[in-house]
Amino acid sequence: MSEERVKLEETREEFVTQWGIMGAQWGINRTMAQIHALLMTSPNVMSTDEVMEALEISRGNAHTNLKDLVGWGLIRIVTKKGERKEFFGAEKDVWEIFRRVARERKRREIDPALETLRSCKSATEEMKSVEGKAFHEQMGQLEDFVSFASKMGDRVASMQHGKAIKLAMKFFG
Amino acid sequence: MSEERVKLEETREEFVTQWGIMGAQWGINRTMAQIHALLMTSPNVMSTDEVMEALEISRGNAHTNLKDLVGWGLIRIVTKKGERKEFFGAEKDVWEIFRRVARERKRREIDPALETLRSCKSATEEMKSVEGKAFHEQMGQLEDFVSFASKMGDRVASMQHGKAIKLAMKFFG
DNA sequence: ATCTGCTTTCAGTAATTACTGAAAGTTCAT
DNA sequence: ATGAACTTTCAGTAATTACTGAAAGCAGAT
Numbered sequence A, B: 001m002s003e004e005r006v007k008l009e010e011t012r013e014e015f016v017t018q019w020g021i022m023g024a025q026w027g028i029n030r031t032m033a034q035i036h037a038l039l040m041t042s043p044n045v046m047s048t049d050e051v052m053e054a055l056e057i058s059r060g061n062a063h064t065n066l067k068d069l070v071g072w073g074l075i076r077i078v079t080k081k082g083e084r085k086e087f088f089g090a091e092k093d094v095w096e097i098f099r100r101v102a103r104e105r106k107r108r109e110i111d112p113a114l115e116t117l118r119s120c121k122s123a124t125e126e127m128k129s130v131e132g133k134a135f136h137e138q139m140g141q142l143e144d145f146v147s148f149a150s151k152m153g154d155r156v157a158s159m160q161h162g163k164a165i166k167l168a169m170k171f172f173g
Numbered sequence C: 001a002t003c004t005g006c007t008t009t010c011a012g013t014a015a016t017t018a019c020t021g022a023a024a025g026t027t028c029a030t
Numbered sequence D: 001a002t003g004a005a006c007t008t009t010c011a012g013t014a015a016t017t018a019c020t021g022a023a024a025g026c027a028g029a030t
Helices: A003-026 A032-041 A048-057 A061-072 A094-123 A130-157 A161-172 B002-026 B030-040 B048-055 B059-069 B094-123 B130-157 B161-172
Strands: A076-078 A086-089 B075-079 B087-089
Touching: A003 A032, A003 A086, A003 B059, A003 B094, A003 B130, A032 A048, A048 A061, A048 A076, A061 A086, A061 B059, A076 B087, A094 A130, A094 B002, A094 B130, A130 B002, A161 B161, B002 B059, B030 B048, B030 B059, B030 B075, B030 B087, B048 B075, B048 B087, B048 B130, B059 B075, B087 B161, B094 B161
Parallel strands: none
Antiparallel strands: A076 A086, B075 B087
16 A cells, blocks of 8 residues: 555656646746646645655745746645645646636737737838838738637637537537 | 838847747747748748848857758758758748647647656556545546647648638637 | 744856857768 | 868857745734
């Protein structure tokens, strides 16, 4: 039985590591992704000190990344009565995780990018040269695509899990 | 008329900068994204030296990132007859860009991550403890979601632009 | 007012990632 | 074989990003 414990912990570490790598590839800081993985697979909420110990990181690092994760809406602060310290628990439902990430990335990254595309498009609105027209056209296509994808994302992210599944079925069927 | 040139170049720089920022946020190296932006908005193919000059970067840097972009299928090498040197031209169709990025990210990042999820899932297959079962279940949900999303991506990416638009219309309609 | 237990900040440092530039490699023409 | 015109590599360096740990801040208990 304790053998099982050991194997579980090993497996969990494998997962934490891989989730960290994946996060890094997608522009999320490695530690943040690892903390997320840790909490996602923790049966109980964890304190800052527990996170520090599990990942062998400093208090400052743990603190910053925990608060960032709260900012992304991926974990929540839990206070136990009688205890002064904060505990953290992760959202475990994958669909909900997806929705929150989608929403935040849109807000933080897509919207500003769209702003630039629009500005570049309108700055070249009246141009007469072939180059100017081509550039304007290219900006228009990018803007259309990005804003379209963004709207799609919104739509999907605001659906209930069940509805999304149904829609997906149509797709494959 | 030359005033227009100046404004166009300024605007193009704005775009190159923003595309670089966006790339960085999505885990792509800034310079690579900037070169991509530059070539996407260039009426003609460009040589390594022209890219170096336009972005004020070294030969090594230009070379590495140009070749990486070729690896992603986002730009192609063009050789002019009589000329020995290589020129580079970007795919400009946004749908095609999307398809290629989707395909590459799947191959490079999603598939390996899925591999780990499956391995973690099967390593905890037979566990009897509550923690073991919960972990196994969580891996299963993640695997289902990731592989589902990946399949969806495949599907969309292998569609013709027109078909995708139709599908999207159903969606909004 | 002071202490205790915790959270937050941040200057300094470490680790990682990206870039430079020069040298080596390649290819083709003579 | 030699050289010209390019491409490729890579050791060294710079820039960026992430982390540490100690100090400061804060809130409730005494």
